[in-house]
Amino acid sequence: MQYPLYVHGDSRNGFRASFxxxxxxxxxxxxxxxxxxxxxxxxxxxxxxxxxxxPGPTGSMSELQSLPMDDGHGIWMYVEINLVRVTSQAVSVEFSLPASLLHQVDACAKQRHLTRSAFFALAAAREVGVLEMGERPQLPSWRAAPE
Structure with missing residues (x-):
């Protein structure tokens, strides 16, 4: 999968980047x-x-540019990450929502400095009782509920 990476660089130290x-x-x-x-x-x-x-990668450049990590001194690039080499209990899901609801979700996620995937993961965790309403875990240190 192609994941966005925010890259800083200089001639002395090479490059450093965050996902x-x-x-x-x-x-x-x-x-x-x-x-x-x-x-x-x-x-x-x-x-x-x-x-x-x-989570799956964020594909929206406007969503990426609104994140606090984008300080205007770096560049965004996409890198191929082979998730086959990473064993995880997380799974990818696909679902449909009314466009108006998705716009509200995106606005709320942006306000909270979350990606869309992180917003949905937290909402699902709260709904099934893994997190209490109003509780805000330090992402990504919270754990999913065991099956």
Missing amino acids: ADLPLACARGATLDELRSSAQGAVELQYDRSEQLI
């Missing part, structure tokens, strides 16, 4: 090729055999 959707993983590299390789390794290190939610 919008995978906040536990950070990558570094002297070159962009090394950064891409480091990104895969960082995701594997932080999420393999973890109960941490691995």
Whole structure:
């Protein structure tokens, strides 16, 4: 999957980057090729055999640019992350919503500095009783309920 990565760089230290959707993983590299390789390794290190939610990638550039991590001093790029090499209990889902509701969800997620995937994961966790209403976990440290 192609995940967005926010990249900072300078001529002395190479590049450092953070994922919008995978906040536990950070990558570094002297070159962009090394950064891409480091990104895969960082995701594997932080999420393999973890109960941490691995959301799908955010595809909306406007949503990415509204995140606090976009300080205007870096660039967004997409890197291929092979999730086959990461064992997780999280699964991808697809569903439909009325367009007006989705616009409200996006506005609320933006206000809370969350991606759409993180918003839906938190809403589902609250609905099934994993989280209490009003409780705000430090993302992404909360754990999904066991099956």
